Amino acid sequence: MGSYWESVLIFLGINTVLALSLYLPISAGQLSLGHGGFMAIGAYVTVICTTWLGWPFAAGLAAGGLAAAIAGALVGFPALRIRGIYLIILTMGFGEIVRIFFLNFEPTGQASGIGGIKHLTSLPVVSVVAALMLVCLMRFRGSRIGRALRAVQEDEVAAEAMGVNLTRVKVAAFALGALGAGVGGGLYAHQALFIDPAQFGFFRSAEIFLIVVLGGVGTYWGPVVGAAVVTLLPETLRFVQEWRMTVFGTLLVLCAVLRPAGLLAPRRHTPA
Amino acid sequence: MLLQQLVNGLMLGSTYALIAIGYALIFGVLGLVHLAHGEVFMMGALIGLQLVLWLHAGPAVALVGALLGTAVLGMIIELTAFRPIRARHGPVFAPMVSTIGVGLILQEVATKVFGGEQVGFPHRLEPVTWRVGPITISSVQLLILGVSVALMVALHLWVTRTRMGMAMRASAESTLTARLLGISTDRVILVTFAVASALAGAAGVLVGLSFNAISPFMGIDMGVKGLAIMLLGGLGNIYGAMVGGLLLGAVEVLSVAYLASSYRDAFVFAVMILILLFRPQGLFGVGHIR
Numbered sequence: 001m002g003s004y005w006e007s008v009l010i011f012l013g014i015n016t017v018l019a020l021s022l023y024l025p026i027s028a029g030q031l032s033l034g035h036g037g038f039m040a041i042g043a044y045v046t047v048i049c050t051t052w053l054g055w056p057f058a059a060g061l062a063a064g065g066l067a068a069a070i071a072g073a074l075v076g077f078p079a080l081r082i083r084g085i086y087l088i089i090l091t092m093g094f095g096e097i098v099r100i101f102f103l104n105f106e107p108t109g110q111a112s113g114i115g116g117i118k119h120l121t122s123l124p125v126v127s128v129v130a131a132l133m134l135v136c137l138m139r140f141r142g143s144r145i146g147r148a149l150r151a152v153q154e155d156e157v158a159a160e161a162m163g164v165n166l167t168r169v170k171v172a173a174f175a176l177g178a179l180g181a182g183v184g185g186g187l188y189a190h191q192a193l194f195i196d197p198a199q200f201g202f203f204r205s206a207e208i209f210l211i212v213v214l215g216g217v218g219t220y221w222g223p224v225v226g227a228a229v230v231t232l233l234p235e236t237l238r239f240v241q242e243w244r245m246t247v248f249g250t251l252l253v254l255c256a257v258l259r260p261a262g263l264l265a266p267r268r269h270t271p272a
Numbered sequence: 273m274l275l276q277q278l279v280n281g282l283m284l285g286s287t288y289a290l291i292a293i294g295y296a297l298i299f300g301v302l303g304l305v306h307l308a309h310g311e312v313f314m315m316g317a318l319i320g321l322q323l324v325l326w327l328h329a330g331p332a333v334a335l336v337g338a339l340l341g342t343a344v345l346g347m348i349i350e351l352t353a354f355r356p357i358r359a360r361h362g363p364v365f366a367p368m369v370s371t372i373g374v375g376l377i378l379q380e381v382a383t384k385v386f387g388g389e390q391v392g393f394p395h396r397l398e399p400v401t402w403r404v405g406p407i408t409i410s411s412v413q414l415l416i417l418g419v420s421v422a423l424m425v426a427l428h429l430w431v432t433r434t435r436m437g438m439a440m441r442a443s444a445e446s447t448l449t450a451r452l453l454g455i456s457t458d459r460v461i462l463v464t465f466a467v468a469s470a471l472a473g474a475a476g477v478l479v480g481l482s483f484n485a486i487s488p489f490m491g492i493d494m495g496v497k498g499l500a501i502m503l504l505g506g507l508g509n510i511y512g513a514m515v516g517g518l519l520l521g522a523v524e525v526l527s528v529a530y531l532a533s534s535y536r537d538a539f540v541f542a543v544m545i546l547i548l549l550f551r552p553q554g555l556f557g558v559g560h561i562r
Contacts, residue, residue, distance in 0.1 A: 031365065078549050084364075085305060089503045090548055092496060093541035100538040202496050206307070206372050213365045245380040252373030253353055260362025 006123055007191070012231040013126030014187050019211040019223035020133045021180025026217055028173040029153045030079060034091030035181045036204035037098035038068040040197065042182025043189040044108055047117055050190070057120040057190065061129075064186035065179045071098075072178020076171040095205045102197040113196025121191040129187065133180060137220050149173055181208075214255055216262020225264050276407045277529045278522060283413050283482065285521020286420035290475035291498035292505065292513035293427065294468035300444040300508030301464045302358075304367045308349060308375035309472055310495020314488060315378060316342045316473025317480040318386050324393060331415065331481065338473040346469025347462055349374055354465075355458070375491070382488035392484030416478045423474055424514055427467070431510065440464055444508065472498075493537070500544045506554030516555060520544075 022035050046064030049055040055063070075094050079087055103111055140146040148169045151159035160166050189195045207230065215226025233251065237244045255263065291313055298306050319341040320334035329337070353370040400411040431437040442450040443460045451457050479494070480486045501520050505512025520540050527539040547555065 078545070082548065085299075085507065086503065086548065088305070089499055090545060093500055093544050096496060097538050097541050097545075100535060100541075104534045202492055210369055210372055213369050217365075242384065243380065245376045249373040249376035249380070252376070253370045256353070256362070256366045256370035256373065257356040257360075260357050260360050260366035 008231065008235055010121060010123055010126050010191050012227055013123070013130045014121075014184055014191065015208075015211055015227040015231050016130045016224050017126070017133055017187060018181055018184040018208045019215065019227045020130070020137060020220070021177050021184060022208050022212050023137070023177075023217070023220070023223045024149075024180070025173045025177040026212055027153060028149045028170060029156075030170065030174060030177075031084070031088050031209075032091040032174075032177070033088050033202075033205045033209055034075070034093075034095035034098075035177075035208045036200045036202065037091075037095035038072060038178040038181035039185035039188065039204065039208075040098050040102060040200035041071050042068040042185030043195050043200070044102060044114070044185075045182070046186030047114055047189045047195060048108075050120065051114070051117055057125075061183050061186040065182040068182025068185070069175045069179035072175040072181075073171055075178070076174030079174055080167060080170055092202065092205065095200075095202065099197045099201050102200075109196075111196060111198075113194060113199075115194045117189055117193045117195070119190060119193055121187045126187055126191075129183060134220060134224070141220075145169060145172060210252070213262060214252070216259075216264035219264055222262055222264040226262070229263070273406075273529075275405075277525050279407050279409065279413070281522035281525035282518060283416050283521070284525060285518035286417055287475045287478050287482075287517075288494075288497060288501055288521050289514045289517025290420055290423060290471045290478075291494060292501035292517045293424070293510050294472045295498055295502040296505065296508050296510045296513040297440075297464050297468040299502065300510070301440060301447075301461055302354065303508075304354070304364060305371075305499065306349070306354075306468075307368055307371040307495070308353075308378060309468070309498060310491030310493070311375045311378035311382075312342050312345055312349070312469045312491070313472040313476045313479075313494050313498075314382060314486075314491030315345055316476025317486045317490065318382055318476070318488070319473065320477035321391065321393060321480060321486055322386065331477070335419065335474060335477050338477045339470045342473025342476070343466040343470040345473075346465040349469070350462055350465040354461075375495075379488050379491075386488065388488060390485050390487040392486065393480055412481055416482055419474065419478060423471060427471070427510065430467070436460070436463055497537075497540065500541060504544050504547055504554055506556040509554070509556050512554055512556035519555075 018035065018039065022032060025032050042064035045067040046060040049060035049063045050057055075091065078090065082090060102108055108114055141150075148159065148164045151162065151164055152166065152169055156166065185200075192199070211226040211230045212223050213226070214229060215222035215224065234244055234248050237247050240247050291309065294309055294312075295306065298304065298309075316338040320338040323329045323334045323337045324331075327333070349371070353374050354367050357366045357370060402409050431441060439450065439455045439460050440463070442453065442455055443457050447457050450460070479490075497520070501516040502513050504520065505514070505516035520543070523543050524536050524540050528536050531539065
């Protein structure tokens, strides 16, 4: 396997991690367009731990994930009161604030970012993290909080009447999603080897969102398929060279039109 | 000093308002977010610029050209990225995927056709400045303010006085009821897209004139901000979008003048989030939020 395909597969793994992390809040009905912000927090914190403090990679990733989770819980509280389009725009604003913060934060190099990051992300590492997340999510589905989450998605009022603690479930979903995005950001930073705020802008959030929605919000394999499509398609479209994004954009429109509920849409789908 | 800053904020805010109104119109009728609206704004700026560069047109021709061009573009987007999904009863986020796709296409097409660098309008419009008491106003600023106000008044009249405007408001109230009453909602939606996009196109020319920085990627920031302003004013409320735009323009300019200029956009979003926390329905929204 050439190093080119290895790096493509690593990015596929990172995108899978990011998509799975967004899947959790989305499955609780919390659409977020701010995952780029959580990813940025995870990336910067992990890099600070591994590069400056000399921590081992795993500890750095844990710290990055934890920092993102704390931010996620903070954003999750206001997210309790609002939903749908309001939440999308609120998270979008959060993502922008994080980006602007790093753009102005002197210790992390402002707009010029941090370079010279050690290459610690490898295919085995990414595969293990992605597989671990997938297994956790699948185990999670049948757990108490997983079932509570699905109840919330179906009908908030009914779920609360059944004794589901709405606050705890929703904040947990958001914080856990942020944790995954933080770990994904840490993995990303140690593969890209250079991070700057521009990499975590609105477009990154939109891309993560795209992966989940494109794959389909119904099964855990949806985000995985979405990640494969979004990562591999632009690579295989290299033959169209200069019009790569145009072809990609056209395919996105076609996907949305032909499979509006996602590529792996569940059979029982209630139109929102 | 403060008065001068407020005037500058008003000018900036009026272009924001034009974009936010577009979001509000589309959201009002469809209840959906159009994530390529910022790119429509960018296309407006580029069309205006090309008219000036190649046809040596004046600002008026550039403005009208951009209005018409983006109106057509908006209708194409509705026909390709929204209507087919509506016909299949797709979920709310499906149009977000398709419009992200449209945004990517527009960015690349603009880069290929017009070049990727930041360019400015040639100074055909001689800037004249007037001093009124403590404030200085340039002819460009007056043009921006005048055009924005004229467009907003025209929109108000269209929405309240014309048959089409009333049909649009009826569709915004309930598409189903509007259809039962014999309104062709598909046509109303198409016209709404044309109007919303034309406003964004005009804003593109105005922003191009005032900041002299036109690039295929100028739409991203503006698109995000416009969406935030629409939310601030109350979802789908065009008057809220007008006031919200002016307000955020003022916040931005004042934060540059009195606080840290590099955090200007962060202040804008912080104000938005604060307002959302205390008034989730937006400044002028009424009733429950869903």
